[in-house]
Amino acid sequence: MHSRILGTGSHLPDKVLTNADLEKIVDTSDQWIRERTGIEERRIVADGESTVDLAESAARNALGAADIEPGDIDLIIVATTTPDRVFPSTACLLQQRLDIHGCPAFDVQAVCTGFIYATSVADSMIRSGAARTALVVGAECMSRIVDWSDRGTCVLFGDGAGAVVLGASDEPGLLSTRLHADGAYEKLLYVPYGVSSRPEKVRDGEAYLQMRGNEVFRVAVNTLGRIVDETLDDAGLHKSDIDWLIPHQANIRIINATARKLGMSLDRVVVTVDKHGNTSAASVPMALDAAVRDGRIQRGELLLMEAFGGGFTWGSVLARY
Numbered sequence: 478m479h480s481r482i483l484g485t486g487s488h489l490p491d492k493v494l495t496n497a498d499l500e501k502i503v504d505t506s507d508q509w510i511r512e513r514t515g516i517e518e519r520r521i522v523a524d525g526e527s528t529v530d531l532a533e534s535a536a537r538n539a540l541g542a543a544d545i546e547p548g549d550i551d552l553i554i555v556a557t558t559t560p561d562r563v564f565p566s567t568a569c570l571l572q573q574r575l576d577i578h579g580c581p582a583f584d585v586q587a588v589c590t591g592f593i594y595a596t597s598v599a600d601s602m603i604r605s606g607a608a609r610t611a612l613v614v615g616a617e618c619m620s621r622i623v624d625w626s627d628r629g630t631c632v633l634f635g636d637g638a639g640a641v642v643l644g645a646s647d648e649p650g651l652l653s654t655r656l657h658a659d660g661a662y663e664k665l666l667y668v669p670y671g672v673s674s675r676p677e678k679v680r681d682g683e684a685y686l687q688m689r690g691n692e693v694f695r696v697a698v699n700t701l702g703r704i705v706d707e708t709l710d711d712a713g714l715h716k717s718d719i720d721w722l723i724p725h726q727a728n729i730r731i732i733n734a735t736a737r738k739l740g741m742s743l744d745r746v747v748v749t750v751d752k753h754g755n756t757s758a759a760s761v762p763m764a765l766d767a768a769v770r771d772g773r774i775q776r777g778e779l780l781l782m783e784a785f786g787g788g789f790t791w792g793s794v795l796a797r798y
């Protein structure tokens with residue numbers, strides 16, 4: 478038994494925040510942001526809008542594309558760093574929205590690699606026979622954990638959600654999934670406080686995402702190069718076999734470095750960071766959906782998805798679409 482991608486979907490909040498808008502909030506410039514990151518604009522949730530709202534729209538789009546009824550879903554996994562609540566999980570909130578009852582539903586927390594982790598878990602459960610049709614979602618409201626007075630981080634992130642429906646198949650769809658983490662890098666990228674470690678009084682800015690950007694950058698470039706080789710070795714394939722690279726959208730310079738390492742021309746790399754910014758766990762499924770919907774990705778093509786994020790976590794999914 479294998480799993481394959483039956484359909485994809487995504488959803489972006491309406492509000493666009495451009496680099497020009499950010500120039501009014503912090504000491505930055507459109508030129509700096511474009512040159513260092515490739516980002517032109519990002520979407521931001523409205524007051525009252527939350528991660529499960531984005532997840533629900535993306536999930537419904539993916540179900541429609543797969544021509545699957547919600548009642549046929551027997552596993553829901555949501556990858557998110559920004560859940561609506563401590564509990565129930567965002568996956569359970571989504572399950573209720575979709576009027577699905579009884580199947581397992583849980584969240585996965587691997588920051589920007591969350592969707593890769595969630596897809597790998599769903600693939601394992603389908604291959605073991607524990608599920609037949611899985612809804613896998615990456616959904617984030619990163620704007621809620623960003624310090625809007627810190628120009629080093631607030632220009633980088635955005636909100637959104639992407640989803641895939643994975644179904645059991647006799648033909649191999651997902652060919653290899655690789656997952657890694659190394660908690661030794663905690664202090665390069667983190668949010669200092671959560672639920673159990675929150676002091677009575679948190680100083681300004683301390684409740685928000687902290688990042689040592691250029692150190693993260695160096696490790697990300699090296700690590701993503703290695704995961705590409707590892708994934709191809711695992712599947713017995715070559716760099717030249719890959720039709721599309723669908724990378725985590727953190728920074729155009731990291732994406733370009735990974736594409737160079739693969740010897741891929743940039744027109745075979747799906748780039749959404751210019752319009753989405755870094756949407757953490759939502760970035761890979763949103764990029765996948767964008768390229769499926771505009772007709773670039775065709776059935777039968779070989780896709781390499783990869784991501785790197787807080788933890789550090791990193792991983793890849795190699796799939797025949």
Ligand code: ACO
Binds near residue numbers: 504509
């Ligand atoms: N506007 C203008 N200037 C800025 C801004 C800004 N928004 N931000 C920082 N600067 C300044 C700095 O203060 C510094 O000034 P100085 O030289 O006077 O001290 C200068 O620009 C250079 O700063 P660096 O941090 O060295 O810039 P760098 O080229 O490394 O780019 C960036 C920063 C874009 C953050 C880059 O390091 C990066 O993309 N890092 C990786 C991010 C990433 O991949 N994260 C992983 C996933 S995120 C997750 O898991 C949640």
